[in-house]
Amino acid sequence: MTRAGGLTVGVVGGTGHTGGELCRLLLGHPEVRTILPTARTEAAFALVHPNLTGSGLAFLPVERLAERAGELDVVFFCTPSGEAMRQARHYAGRGVCTIDLGADFRFADPLVYQRVYGAEHADPGLLAQARYGVTELNRDEIATARLIANPGCYANTAILALAPLLRAGLARPDVPIGIHAVNGTTGAGNTPKKAIMHAEVAGAMLSYSLEGHRHGPELEAFFTTFAGRPVEVDLDTAHGNFARGIHLRADVHLTAAHTRDELLELYTEAYGGEHFVVVNTQPKLGALNEKQYEIYPNLNHVVGSNFCHLGLDTGRGGQVARIVAVTDNLVKGAAGSAIQNMNVALGIDERTGLTAYAL
Amino acid sequence: MTRAGGLTVGVVGGTGHTGGELCRLLLGHPEVRTILPTARTEAAFALVHPNLTGSGLAFLPVERLAERAGELDVVFFCTPSGEAMRQARHYAGRGVCTIDLGADFRFADPLVYQRVYGAEHADPGLLAQARYGVTELNRDEIATARLIANPGCYANTAILALAPLLRAGLARPDVPIGIHAVNGTTGAGNTPKKAIMHAEVAGAMLSYSLEGHRHGPELEAFFTTFAGRPVEVDLDTAHGNFARGIHLRADVHLTAAHTRDELLELYTEAYGGEHFVVVNTQPKLGALNEKQYEIYPNLNHVVGSNFCHLGLDTGRGGQVARIVAVTDNLVKGAAGSAIQNMNVALGIDERTGLTAYAL
Amino acid sequence: MTRAGGLTVGVVGGTGHTGGELCRLLLGHPEVRTILPTARTEAAFALVHPNLTGSGLAFLPVERLAERAGELDVVFFCTPSGEAMRQARHYAGRGVCTIDLGADFRFADPLVYQRVYGAEHADPGLLAQARYGVTELNRDEIATARLIANPGCYANTAILALAPLLRAGLARPDVPIGIHAVNGTTGAGNTPKKAIMHAEVAGAMLSYSLEGHRHGPELEAFFTTFAGRPVEVDLDTAHGNFARGIHLRADVHLTAAHTRDELLELYTEAYGGEHFVVVNTQPKLGALNEKQYEIYPNLNHVVGSNFCHLGLDTGRGGQVARIVAVTDNLVKGAAGSAIQNMNVALGIDERTGLTAYAL
Amino acid sequence: MTRAGGLTVGVVGGTGHTGGELCRLLLGHPEVRTILPTARTEAAFALVHPNLTGSGLAFLPVERLAERAGELDVVFFCTPSGEAMRQARHYAGRGVCTIDLGADFRFADPLVYQRVYGAEHADPGLLAQARYGVTELNRDEIATARLIANPGCYANTAILALAPLLRAGLARPDVPIGIHAVNGTTGAGNTPKKAIMHAEVAGAMLSYSLEGHRHGPELEAFFTTFAGRPVEVDLDTAHGNFARGIHLRADVHLTAAHTRDELLELYTEAYGGEHFVVVNTQPKLGALNEKQYEIYPNLNHVVGSNFCHLGLDTGRGGQVARIVAVTDNLVKGAAGSAIQNMNVALGIDERTGLTAYAL
Structure with missing residues (x-):
């Protein structure tokens, strides 16, 4: 499916954390x-992404990339909301596999986009072609898509954490699902602000967007379709005292009591064939309430990789499932899953280029 | 109320983080x-608590302290569950103001203690005398108490965060309150374990006790009495990449929609006269979903002090209140509130010895 | 010596980390x-220093403070270099105890100031009155001074670390003293810059000023007088992955071999009467090269306090002394030692207001 | 040079940080x-190295590996000092490319080993065959070696930082080279100890081995041969508040004054052909002493990769060179350079398997 001699890939918006990670x-x-990353700046690539010194990459203006659309196999958008919707048709219309890491194509309904992002959608006609890219759940659709909406970092992590329970119909519809997620400070962008200076965050953490993070409606839209009924989530977001990764936990009230082992079985079945989703099945030992940190996943075991590690327990005599999921917000939460989707869309082995384990 | 020449205070269990903080x-x-701290070890005090080098304090065996009960004005227990219940009568029976920083006297019902802590209560007859020490809410009871159950660190923080809403009857009874709290690693004790080594936690965080942290039932017992109806909480606990402090957030589904300003008014009224509870009333500026970290409290602004900083916002058109509370887990969450209770019980100005601001 | 009813104190430059710490x-x-802190901004005090919410402090314009010079007992300058030299005469000339936490009065020779700071000194006539404020070494001079140059944070820490060796003439004059110090990111100021954003420093550290930190010449000027011979230092400075504190180590090549115990004795004698300088005299145990972290001081044991903890060892068969010193850069390195100097200058017990131990 | 179908590699000591990283x-x-990692434990591989869950690796007892020596192309030792010297002959004698990541073969002289490590060398006869594996400097020797002594993490980093200056004869022989290095806490091993618990190191750093880290003599032995004259170093070691990476700085007093540009030219020439050594040549801008963090390397730009980033400046009018070097202690400082050496010894492109950039 790929052109002889390898793929030519554009990265619109190559200066941010996500664009840099995609290039990496x-x-x-x-x-x-x-690899053709674009930038508005004239800065040398290696000054913007010093970790990629020696890679030989260089920025080009976005207009130059647009002129070369015919050469591209794939184009990624790592741009703020509102950019991709204006440029996507230019590439997708030429058959370039177009993957937006932003939010422009995540909602089927342009009015929902407008409500959540506060601006009218510039190309609602494209929305019908877009496929939402949680690879593990939408693989077949992605395989034939030419316009892929990569999910938000919190959304992708939460979806993997919750999909087996929702698919099995185990969640009580009358109780909102509580999701509390802590993200690294790379998730706050790289524009200097007082609140995200080192001395402010070191030794602490930062809650934000309590009025409602935009990935909340994204989750609800996805799950409502996925579960076939309205799903309500309380999504709590914060930045932790680390640069990368999402540590997410969800509380799901169940329609009937279940044991930890039963839920682990549900999850291992759901993800048994998945390379990038690992379920921690370590048995619980020791006395009541003895702390056993190892049965839950640790961010350090996924940062730098495209893996999502999952662990769980039950509370209230099995009436509540408590799920922990960890991912690298810039890999599985963004650039890694985007490449995973690219691989699927191009008919390449899904794991290609994503074989790295966490440090 | 205090003896001429100053108070004599015992600290049973002076080697842990809480005992050290109390001495400090x-x-x-x-x-x-x-100050008479006890220890089972023969170690020099300054080797166990190097930050208190120069203080001149020294450990004595717990038996020696018991012999000197008649000299004491106050005794604090910083011991694992099960110790204080065996020794408290010895001191309280002599009129010594007895304050347990552990869990032994937090439940009025010994069967609840047994269910939550997995062991029979050794002195249920004392429970009727014990008063639960959230100073801001129980000040009058504490003033006359001789046996005070200091609340758990999560419980104290969550109670201050939620009490105004529950007192006003604004919380929907049919939706559990989601509470997600991140604590410093001092909360994990000082016994070396692999999971809490630096290299494991640095750059990450550790979920624990997902089957149900013991402060959950403590909260439910308190709130059920306080609100006059059953209150259910989902308490999620984790250790963050910092040594001290609790960053806690709660989601409360409301019986009717409220604006942020209305809730801020409720909170400022509730805590207007309180020295140690500060409500962040900064107005929200900017566009929809613009991040404004400063309207929520930051752990760095309370660590080292006895303050609890509160902030809040509303979601879903005002149907959900989202509260953020930060405290120092070893001060307001333990040793500081214990001293605050001591002050009240002895008729001293509540702020005495607790005037330090955060760094 | 103090006015009836307590002191009135001005803080010129109250918005930075040092000014806020001084107020605290x-x-x-x-x-x-x-306490009268000045600011150029109209911002509310509690928004600039949220940790001091509830203190009731408020900024006034620096001109208003100048008009009220007659009311002041003490004025502190927490201003960038070049400010204090222009305003100090206004206060010191009225007998106000004037303490500059900046560099304007640290060099007796205005030409050295000009060389190091790249600007002409605006009031060289005042330099003769200024006293350099390392309290432990210059107490008598400070007691009668009305203009005190508070030492730089690195300088104060390094001076305490090295003074006993230099006074005893144990350091080889032909080998520069290597000093490597890591400071918290509060030392980098509170103006947002990309390099000191959280995601840049988390998990790393930042070297800076390799061409020569300005505290290097300050150290050399002090030590050359103190030791009565030219002293050369290689001062290496960096910001570590923490907000506060200096962890400093120095290598001193000795004129003759000494044991660790001999040097510990030298240090304990030198600082035996000092409240704020603690020498770690724990014996070395175990086999050759066995790591024994506890014999060296730990920053966590001083942060928030005015203490300097010192530890040491010898290398190369006793021919090199290796000293470790830790201080809080904003307390003993700045605001704390400034208050210590104020106390001495006003005839108050030196420890007053500085009794807090580290967390 | 490799066997058809790929290499078979043993990893003796697969449970530690270095062994795990090598497997990764x-x-x-x-x-x-x-890949055949050995362990004394019966623990499942994925429990010891959860980041490698899904890799399919499993431990075997070291005796089983010894029996299979004939199958191996390469064997790595990630064992404490004293192990490799007892087992290496078994493998090297069969022509297996044998690479010790420990210290057993780093000194040509067994008496130096004995002095530094406090134990007699068990197989001094093998020392003559061993080659010291700083690939960039010893590539030709490594190409034909069958026993390779991989350098210590500090040593490798310091050698790359200093070699150009020493080769050019620019360092004054009468002044020791001051080297101060901060390592991640993975460098402290994974045995739980109080000093390296999270709450002890968070917000601080830990000096250790002030009597002389063993990599100091390793450096001196190497440099004395390399420079053709005795070279003395003061090596200061500490653990920083991060899990991985070495941030190292060296002060070198020069025989004559040089500009920063002259030294940068020396370094870029020295490493111009090297893939894994990057010299930061950003120009200095701005005023005297203006902080310009970006001209020095940042650990975050190399962690997870086999790169060494170098930066430098001059002090005292060009009379002192100040070099900063950053590496990942477990990659370029251990497992990565070991694989780089393996590649060279087997005639494979040196970069094979080491293409990852830092996160």
Whole structure:
């Protein structure tokens, strides 16, 4: 499916954390020959992404990339909301596999987009073509898609954490699902602000967007379709005292009591064939309430990789499922899953270029 | 009310984080003359608590302290569950103001204690005398108590965060209150374990006790009495990448929609006269979903102090209140509130010895 | 020596980390009645220093403070270099005890100031009155001074670390003293810059000023006088992954071999009467090269306090002394030692207002 | 040079940080077919290295590996000092490329080993065959070696930082080179100890081995041969508040004054052909002493990769060179350089399996 000699890939918006991470991963992708990141700045690539010094990459203006659309196999958008919707048709219309890491194509309904993002959608006609890219759940649709809406970092993590329970109909519909997620400070962007200076966050954490993080409606839209009924979530977001990764926990009130083992079985079945989703099945030992940190996943075991590690327990005599999920917000939460989707869409082995384990 | 020449205070269990913190604060208390911390170890005090080098404190065996019960004005227990219940009568029976920082006297019903802590209560007859020590809510009872059950660190923080809403009857009874709290690693004790080594936690966080942290039933017992109806909480606990402090958030579904300003008014009224509870009333500016970290409290602004900072917002058109509370787990969450209770019980100005602001 | 009813204290430049810390400490000083911090901004004090919410402090314009010079007992300057030299005469000339936490009066020779700071000194005539404020070494001079140059944070820490060796003439004059110090990111100021954002520093550290930190010449000027011979230092500075504190180590090549115990004796004699300098004299145990972290001081044991903890060992068969010193850069390195100097200059017990131990 | 179908590689001592990291990197090495890590424990591999869950690796007892020596192409030792010297002959004698990541073969002279490590060398006869594996400097020797002594993490980093200056004869022989290095806490091993618990290190750093870290003599032995004259170093070691990476700085007093540009030219020439050594040549801007963090390397830009980033400046009018070097202590400082050496010894492209950039 790929052109002889390897793929040519554009990265619109190559200066941010996500764009840099995408370039990093594409540099290690054996099928990718040419990477074309764009920037508004004239800054040298290695000054913006010093970790990629020696890679030989260089920025080009976004207009130059647009002129070369015919050369591209794939284009990624790592742009603020509102950009991709204006440029996507230019690429997707030429058959370029177009993957938006932003929010422009995540909602089927342009009015929902408008409500959540506060601006009218610029190209609602494209929405019908877009496929929502949680690879593990939408693989078949992604395989034939030419316009892919990569999910938000919190959304992707939460969806993997909750899908087996919702698919099995185990969650009580009358109790909202509580999701509390802590993200690294790379999730706050790289524009200097007082609140995200080191001395402010070191030794602490930062709650934000309590009025409602935009990934909340994204989750509800997805789950409502997925579960076939309205699903309500309380999504709590914060930045932790670390640069990368999402540590997420969800409380799901169940329609009937279940044991930890029963839920673990549900999850291992759901993800048994998935390379990138690992369920921690360590048995619980010791006395009541003895702390056993190892039965839950640890962010350090996924940061830098495309893995999502899951663990769980039950509370209130099995009436509540408590799920923990960890991912790297810039990999599985963004650039990694985008490449995973690219691989699927191009008919390449899904794991290609994503083989790295966490440090 | 205090003896001429200052107070003599015992600290049973002086080797842990809480016992050390209590000594630190008592050293700065102008009414305290003598501090007698106990230890099972023969180790020098300054080796166990190097930050208190120069204080001149020394450990004595717990048996020696028991012999000197008649000299004491106050005794604090910083012991694992099960110790205080065996020794408290010895002191309280002599009129010594007895304050347990552990869980032994937090439940009025010994069967609830047994269910939550997995062991029979050794002195159920004392429970009727014990008063639960959330100073801001129980000040009058504490003033006359001789046996005080200091609340758990999560419980104290969550109670201050939620009491105004529950007192006003604004919380929907049919939706559990989701509470997600991140605590410093001092909350994990000082016994070396692999999971809490630096390299394991640095850059990450640790979920624990998902089957149900014991402060959950403590909260439910308190709130059920306080609100006059059953209150259910989902308490999620984790250790963050910092040594001290609790960053806690709660989601409360409301019986009717309220604005942020209405809730802020409720909170400022509730805590207007309280020295140690500060409500962040900064107005929200900017566009929809613009991040404004400063309207929520930051752990760095309370660590080292006895303050609890509160902030809040509303979601879903005002149907959900989202509260953020930060405290120092070893001060307001333990040793500081214990001294605050001591002050009240002895008729001293409540703020005495607790005047330090956060760094 | 103090006015009836307590001291009135001005803080010129109250918005930075040092100014805020000075206010924090002055709020706990029992002899201080009125604190007058200045600011160029109209911002509310509690928004700039949220940790001091509830203190009731408010900024006034620097011009208003100048008009009220006659009311002041003490004025502190927490201003960038170049400010204090222009305003100090206004206060010192009226007999106000004037303490500059900046560098304007640290060099007796205005040409050295000009060389190091790149600007001409605006009031060289005042330099002769200024006393350099390392309290432990210059107490008598400070007691009668009305203009005190508070040492730089690195300088104060390094001076305490090295003074006993230099006074005893044990350091080889032909080998520069290597000093490597890591400071918290509060030392980098509170102006947002990309390099000191959280995601840049978390998990790393930042070297800076390799061409020569300005505290290097300050150290050399002090030590050359103190030791009565030219002293050369290589001062290496960096910001570590923490907000507060200096962890400093120095290598001193000795004129003759000495044992660790001999040097510990030298240090304990030198600082035996000092409240704020603690020498870690724990014996070395175990086999050759066995790691024994506890014999060296830990920053966590001083942060928040005015203490300097010292530890040491010898290398190369006793031919090199290796000293470790830790202080809180904003307390002993700035605001705390400034208050210590104020106490001495006003004839108050030196420890007043500085009794807090580290957390 | 490799066997048809890929390499079979043994990892003696697969449970520690270094052994785990070696397995991680070997899993991504395209020429490696079989990885055989040994352990004394019966623990499942994924429980010891949860980041490698899904890799399919399993421990075998070291005796089983010894029996299979004939199958191996390469064996790595990630064992405490004293192990490799007893087992290496078994493998090297069969022609297996044998790479010790410990210290057993780093000193040509067994008496130096004995002095530094406090134990007699068990197989001094092998020392003559061993080659010291700083690939960038000893590539030719390594290409034909069958026993490779991989350098210590500090040593490798310091050698890359200093070699150009020493080779050019620019360092004054009468002044020791001051080297101060901060390492992640993974460098402290994974045995739980109080000093390296999270709450002890968070917000601080830990000095250790002030009597002389063993990599100091290793450096001196190497440099004395390399420079053709005695070289003395003061090596200061500490653990920082991060899990991985070495941030190292060196002060070198020069025989004559040089500009920063001259030294940068020396370094870029020295490392111009090296893939894994990057020299930061950003120009200095701004005023005297203006902080410009970006001209020095940042640990975050190398962690997870095999790169060493170098930066430098001059002090005292060009008379002192100040070098900063950053590496990942477990990659370039251990497992990565070991694989780089393996590649060279087996005639594979040196970069194979080491293409990852830092996160």
